[in-house]
Amino acid sequence: MSKYLLRRVLIMVPVLAGISLVLFTVLALAPGDPFEELATNPNVPPEVRANLRHQFGLDDPIPIRYARWFTSMLKGDWGFSFVSRINVGTLILQRLPTTLWVLGLAQLLGLLVALPVGIYAAMRPYSFFDQISTTLAFVGFSLPTFFTGILFILFFSIYLDWLPFIYRADIGATGWRWYWENARQAVMPVVVLGLAQGASMTRFVRSAMLEVIRLDYINTARAKGLTEKVTILKHAVRNALIPVVTLVALQIPGIFTGAVITEQIFRVPGIGSLLITSILANDTPVIMAITFVFSCLVVLFNLVADLLYGWLDPRISLR
């Protein structure tokens, strides 16, 4: 087991180095530079741009820039934003709480919907409830969040005038009002994201459950005279959830990097919106940091999922 872990961790190093190299090269070769706005402004002499490019080290050849980036990344320095003139680390940390709060809640909501619905639907396959939940699940994951998001805004904010559709990270209120305002503004983004996630997860839980429920040991449990509740919850669900747990583990990196589109619609100041504005502004250090952190998390959680799987299902051994 520890040998396996060691091997996996060692493999991660060249994988991440490779990813960073590809990301860096693609970004370096992409058109545009962060100071392009200056070029269209007749009042700014070209020397200013040249000086800025020099100050931020954009004139050096790509390999040198990559080496510089890589060494400072190893030292924990994520770089310096061209646009905001601030450390990328600070910029990301500012966004992290909101991202974790909104996306974490959405993930939770997704699970809360998916587990009961998926399990119940699998217990009575092709029943009326199953048909309805399947239809809704298909609708849920076919509708993109930018569509449901706007639909929600039109209905709840504009037609009913109940909920605000602009998310404010710092609300100028204290005590209960703070909680109330925060809850109100989080409802729409969380529901939009949560339902989309819940929909696909419902299908997953249902199929995992269906597979398990047909197995002989479930029949044995029933034959022993166990109640249906015990049979399902203690015997079937436990085993059916093994693949679900790994799926959830693989989705965790997504919580950290935010949801680009939903954040843009509701103006949630999360990491996703930071990523999109940085891309539009060609702020390469920020793009690089976010995408690289995301790759690290994906690689890491892949490992975690594998380990979890082995731990939950003794039939699988890791060597």
Added chain:
Amino acid sequence: MQERELRHMIGQVKAGILSRREFVQAMLAVGVTAPLAAQMLASAGVAQAQTKGIMFNPTKRGGGGQLKVLWWQSPTLLNPHFATGTKDQDGSRIFYEPLASFDPEGNLFPVLAAEVPSVQNGGVSKDGRSVTWKLKKGVTWHDGKPFTAADVVFNWEFVKDPKTAARTIGSYTDIEKIDTIDSHTVRLVFKKPVPFWANAFCGVNGMIVPKHLFEPYMGEKSREAPNNLKPVGTGAFKFVDFKPGDIVRGELNPNYHVPNRPFFDSIEMKGGGDAVSAARAVMQTGEYDYAWNMQVEDEILKRFEQGGRGKADIVTTGNIEHIQCNQTDPWTEVDGERSSIKTKHPFLTDPAVRQALSVLVDRASVQEQIYGRTALTTANFLNAPAPFVSKNNRWEFNVDKANQILEAAGWKKGADGIRAKDGKKLKMVYQTSINAPRQKTQQIVKQACAKAGMEIEIKSVTASVYFSSDPGNLDTYPHFATDLQMYTVTETVPDPQDFMLQFTPWEIASKENKWQGRNITRWQSEEYGKLHKAAEAEVDPVKRAALFIQMNDMVIKNVVVIPVAWRPRVSAISNKLKLTQSGWDSDFWQLPFWYKEA
């Protein structure tokens, strides 16, 4: 329009026959910015009109609650000298102030200055080589330190150092030295006569940062200044919090130098999202009080206005959407460069073809069908009060005329319906950035051209590539590797001098200058260059304006560019919020005076 006519008009304003406003509009129509028009009047001794403040006289500060404004691009840093785009300038303008701002008619409105310098009050020297500013007394920075002449001098020293890489440098390069006459008087001495002396320390490029906080960060260290993100200014609001790319918050400055202002207790500037939903938040749900830069189709704005909570506010600017005709050959590569100055365009150099093109752009349809209230036809050449319109520059849409012009010039229709001459076919590629109204405009032009026997191929490039300055990418606008292209040039400084650089022969974009030159059409006219040089040195504002009008006329008569639409600035305002906007300055130029009706 000649100098004589200009003088005649100024005389009429003096005699009260013509109103100031009519004069300014007439000047805008011939391409002279409002600030320059106001300067002409001032030099002729027509007293500056009192900037129309808002008719509201509170007896105490505050009490207005929170002001919530929305910018669909969010500020990323709050140092006016490093501002990228208006979002940063506006974010900075909440806290920082210039010596004077430009009102909607281009007059200077004193902010940190005690009065506006003029020739009459001795502030502006007759030879245009110096200007004396008297600063307002009793102004303090938010941290309690006094604002003095030393701060003004410091800003110039800070900006002019190329290592600081300040984006405002262009407004300060003409200053040779600044004399401190006393603690609250400075005299700017210029290297040469400077006709437009209000470039430095006024408007968006004139915001002043405190010496005591930025002095340790001159030159290359400038990017490390902690106050780049934590402004300490003189403005009506004090800094509370800033999250780059998200939100700026400020609270009432109890020591603000204008009595009984501001009305609002705090301000919140939220960024991000898109223009349409920003308009919704102001005009439909009323969540916000003000939203910036409504690049939204007029139809949508009108629908939102029916909600009765807010309206669109439209102010004049110098921004113009135009089509450029390439003077060089984009399809032949010379020394690794397309559209090289060593080549000549096979047919766009023929004046008849350009003339025909100019009558094929249906500006009225573009305005009516695409932009609505958010554009004016004929750009800055023609839409003013009738008597002042130069007859030579009238625009029209006339397919028959285009056909006649081309026929007369020997361009005959071939079997495929496309005109040709000497084996050269009138086939053109017309590029612009991806943006719905632009693609619709392309279609309108393409259809009209087809009727006149010209074939147009449409090309659209992603904005982030098109407007980039990557020397290695052929698709950027300065490379101009097509026959025609269209985009909006913005007048970022309220004086036409830099704006008109884009047709001078020494600014031609080429491989040699890494396509940094401003002259994108590669039009070469020694005469134009001479006029521009003359305008740079001309101190008399009237003579100078006449020179700019002449330059404008040259560009239009030669159809170097075809103006498509004159784009005003549109913002969304809650019906309760009262304010005046100026197209020559930041949205927040008069922020301390904003108020809300109960």
